[in-house]
Ligand code: SF4
């Protein structure tokens with residue numbers, strides 16, 4: 258059932274966004290919504306501009322989560338600044354007490370007592386971790402109670418479960434909507450095959466089995482990973498260092514999303530969106546327009562087939578076949594994540610390319626027993642050698658995170674002990690330039706970074722960037738528990754005068770003075786040209 262909402266106000270700049278009923282709930286959502294996990298990796302103003310551009314273009318919902326490093330707060334701020342009505346799909350996890358705390362904290366951020374919708378993050382993981390989902394006192398009971406009390410409109414869940422598992426969720430009749438992975442490739446950059454007893458998601462079967470079942474039960478299907486986590490087309494928000502797929506025609510996100518939306522079983526697509534340019538292109542896919550012309554569909558199919566033939570889908574088949582015991586699929590996975598730039602999560606330390614393959618020479622290039630074989634037709638040695646060369650380039654440019662060994666030997670620095678896990682800081686810039694810099698830090702001290710100081714503004718920690726002549730402050734966006742990490746992404750303004758500078762980064766409390774004795778957590782040379 259599709260509700261086409263035509264222009265309600267003649268001055269509305271977006272007359273044609275399609276809106277669809279969210280399952281059996283009374284809500285209608287735009288055909289395109291935004292995923293917000295990447296917002297933690299872009300400067301705050303860029304995040305706000307991206308969201309507000311989407312709202313202006315007719316996007317009326319976002320998916321977010323409390324563990325997206327402050328994304329929920331940015332969403333709340335963007336909605337308030339835009340003055341528009343936007344539906345927020347946030348989600349919780351953990352036992353009931355924690356889940357309830359997350360629900361209330363979303364209410365506080367959105368300044369409301371009643372949420373349109375709230376959901377369960379990766380519901381199969383909740384069950385796998387032994388959290389009480391279904392039983393008495395569990396989180397489903399909590400959500401149903403909130404609905405009864407009038408404090409919640411609809412319930413959704415996010416899932417990477419098997420089709421059998423998703424089928425059970427649908428038949429439970431608890432959920433109005435489901436956020437599940439689907440794209441034309443049949444896999445995405447984070448696809449993984451876990452060890453037993455967990456069974457992986459199956460994207461092609463989602464289409465064959467889950468789509469019709471959801472239709473039968475009147476449950477809205479919201480598609481995550483519609484662009485394969487950046488595998489299907491280069492993103493516009495982050496630099497793509499290298500594409501490993503060999504499609505002759507590069508695809509556009511708008512066409513890919515439009516093709517998905519031609520499926521009547523699909524309620525909406527939820528691509529991660531992290532720049533104004535991405536907001537414009539993604540939102541346009543949801544506008545009312547004629548179906549994608551057949552010649553464009555043919556290009557889409559052809560490029561997708563070429564991607565499938567040249568990208569590892571991570572089926573895991575070859576991992577046990579390699580005579581040198583290389584974890585082949587994991588090497589491909591980290592290479593795709595590191596080079597694509599658009600992925601929402603980083604590789605775990607223990608799964609980093611150079612942790613798994615520390616040798617400088619690609620093992621495949623000296624292998625005399627090529628026992629690997631790929632049912633998908635990937636030339637594994639050729640592709641792995643290609644991947645190795647590219648990962649070495651990224652390593653030389655300092656663009657890969659520290660390996661676990663490097664992290665272990667790194668000395669904690671600064672008054673709030675931290676380790677630098679990765680950095681994206683140039684060593685030269687034009688005078689007066691603006692450039693996004695990134696730091697990924699780990700709190701290796703014993704204290705929480707946000708709440709310990711209980712500062713009036715609740716933002717007690719600040720990253721200070723000192724050039725010797727100028728200082729820039731960047732606020733911490735969320736709580737960082739001991740042993741956890743946070744991203745600082747910010748727009749840096751380079752000095753106006755050419756010369757050799759030293760960038761010093763300090764993590765301090767807002768009221769803390771930086772003296773000659775204050776230890777920087779990082780020092781970098783910077784040539785201003
Ligand atoms: S068999 Fe092919 S698709 Fe499967 S993990 Fe190995 S390289 Fe990837």
Ligand code: SF4
Nearest residue numbers: 579580621624628629
């Ligand atoms: S060529 Fe590479 S992937 Fe294949 S068996 Fe040899 S080392 Fe393993």
